[in-house]
Amino acid sequence: MYKFRREKLLSHMKEHGVEMAIITSNINIYYFTGYYSNPRERLTALILDASGESTLLVPSLDKLAGELADVRKVLDYQDHEDPFVIIQSLLKSSKVALEENQFSLHRFKKLSEHVSPIESTDIGPWIDAIRKIKDADEIVKVKQAIDITEEALEYGISLVSPKITEKDLALEIEYKMKKLGAQKLGFDVKVISGKRSALPHGKPGTLPIEENAFVLFDMGVSVGGYIADISRTVVLGEPTEKMIHIYETVREALEKAINAVKPGVVISDLDRIAREHIEQQGFGQYFIHRLGHGLGLDLHEYPSIHANNSDKLEQGMVFTIEPGIYIPEIGGVRIEDDVLVTENGVEVLTKADKRLRVIGGNQSK
Numbered sequence: 001m002y003k004f005r006r007e008k009l010l011s012h013m014k015e016h017g018v019e020m021a022i023i024t025s026n027i028n029i030y031y032f033t034g035y036y037s038n039p040r041e042r043l044t045a046l047i048l049d050a051s052g053e054s055t056l057l058v059p060s061l062d063k064l065a066g067e068l069a070d071v072r073k074v075l076d077y078q079d080h081e082d083p084f085v086i087i088q089s090l091l092k093s094s095k096v097a098l099e100e101n102q103f104s105l106h107r108f109k110k111l112s113e114h115v116s117p118i119e120s121t122d123i124g125p126w127i128d129a130i131r132k133i134k135d136a137d138e139i140v141k142v143k144q145a146i147d148i149t150e151e152a153l154e155y156g157i158s159l160v161s162p163k164i165t166e167k168d169l170a171l172e173i174e175y176k177m178k179k180l181g182a183q184k185l186g187f188d189v190k191v192i193s194g195k196r197s198a199l200p201h202g203k204p205g206t207l208p209i210e211e212n213a214f215v216l217f218d219m220g221v222s223v224g225g226y227i228a229d230i231s232r233t234v235v236l237g238e239p240t241e242k243m244i245h246i247y248e249t250v251r252e253a254l255e256k257a258i259n260a261v262k263p264g265v266v267i268s269d270l271d272r273i274a275r276e277h278i279e280q281q282g283f284g285q286y287f288i289h290r291l292g293h294g295l296g297l298d299l300h301e302y303p304s305i306h307a308n309n310s311d312k313l314e315q316g317m318v319f320t321i322e323p324g325i326y327i328p329e330i331g332g333v334r335i336e337d338d339v340l341v342t343e344n345g346v347e348v349l350t351k352a353d354k355r356l357r358v359i360g361g362n363q364s365k
Contacts, residue, residue, distance in 0.1 A: 001137065002070035005130060006032050006054060012126035013050050013097060021048045021097040021123050022087065024107070027297045028099065028127055029056070030225060035069035037062050043083045043107070046071070047090050057086055088114040097123035128302040132294060133316035138226060139340060142295065142318055143349055145186070145228035146338060148221045150352045152177045153230060156191065156219075160236055160359045162211050166191045166204035173219060182221035186228060186299055190218040193236070198332040200289060200324060212237035214247075214331040215359075225297050229320050230350055231336035234357040246325050247356045249281040250333045253323040254354070257291060261321075261339055261346035267309040274323045275307070283325045292320040295338055317341040318349070 009032065013021055023029055023046040030036040033056060037044060042059040055073045058066040063076040077083045094115050098108070100122040112118055134142070156173040164172075170189040177185065192202045194210030209215055215236055220228040233250075235243065253274040260273050271291040278287045292305035295318050303311060303319060322336035335354055340347040 002033050008130045009126060010052060018097045018121055019050050019093045019095055020091050025099055025102040031297060033069040033071050035066055055090060057083055084110050084114045091115055095119040097121045099124050132302045134318050141224040141226035145221050145223040145226055146349050148177060148180045148182050149219055149228040149230050151180055153217060153352055156217060157234055160209055160215055162208050165206055165208050166193060167206050170204040177221050184222050186220035186222045192216045195331050198326040198328050200326060209236055214333055216332055216334060227299050229295055231322055231334040232352055233333045234359055236359045247333050249278055249283055250323050250325055250335050251354055253277040254321055254335050257321050258339060258346060258348060261341060263313055263315050263341060265313045267303055267305055267311050268307050270305055271307045286325045286327050288326060292322050294319045313341050315341050315343050
């Protein structure tokens with residue numbers, strides 16, 4: 001599997017006349033070798049040359065773990081040694097491919113001290129082109145992450161009451177996720193109620209869950225490195241007619257966008273479909289972010305589902321669709337599903353109920 005992925009990358013390198021690639025992102029190294037670590041300030045690098053030779057460079061303290069990686073050779077260095085000396089010994093020319101959004105200016109200067117002049121090419125788009133199409137194993141892991149996340153979500157909703165704080169409810173959900181088998185959280189659990197739910201990136205507070213108001217959940221776990229990302233919004237107490245209208249507008253926008261997903265569709269059209277519906281209902285100014293984002297080893301990866309992305313959907317893409325309306329004096333609603341582009345259409349990977357759920361009130365929508 002890892003060799004197959006590297007061969008795809010090698011084809012891009014050969015097409016662009018690149019002799020050597022240096023990959024330093026922990027996530028990308030894992031994707032191409034099965035090896036993951038958190039070396040902090042120490043450099044870890046996967047060096048590929050156009051002949052297919054693969055070398056993993058690791059700090060000495062990670063050498064034993066590195067030897068489990070799917071690569072031909074593992075080299076290590078101690079803390080007092082300069083890893084760029086080793087990289088220099090491996091390079092066959094000064095024309096290299098780097099991840100421009102990952103390789104820091106400091107590291108570029110260090111590399112330049114040993115290899116000059118450097119003619120660098122951005123390898124990031126080539127990696128995105130490979131990673132955007134998920135294989136069967138990746139899809140299984142995303143589904144496993146979704147299953148755990150949804151069970152924890154249901155548990156969290158069952159605890160909603162004015163007797164618990166947002167922060168305590170978020171902590172209960174995090175504990176439940178780990179009990180259910182999550183290897184780690186994909187990101188911090190968000191539970192935000194009342195007017196504060198109009199903050200798309202708000203954090204749980206120390207006050208009790210607000211009554212007669214929206215309660216927004218946003219959460220996801222990681223399984224095998226692959227992340228789920230799910231949002232649901234409920235109401236504690238009695239919703240007003242306007243709150244119901246807001247919720248139904250978001251739900252309908254979500255469904256319209258999902259129904260449009262299939263190979264060949266221009267990505268910007270998905271954003272337009274959802275946004276136009278929200279605008280038609282009078283809430284256009286309150287939909288303040290893109291419609292969604294790619295999902296996999298990173299929480300946010302390609303494709304970005306926004307109004308200016310003219311790329312087309314392809315079979316095997318996994319991404320979120322998450323329209324939202326955020327009105328400061330009322331609160332916010334976001335409903336987020338994770339979807340897979342199939343041969344002829346779409347598979348909605350998330351199964352959590354999208355009907356308006358009213359906790360402790362007299363209405364159930």
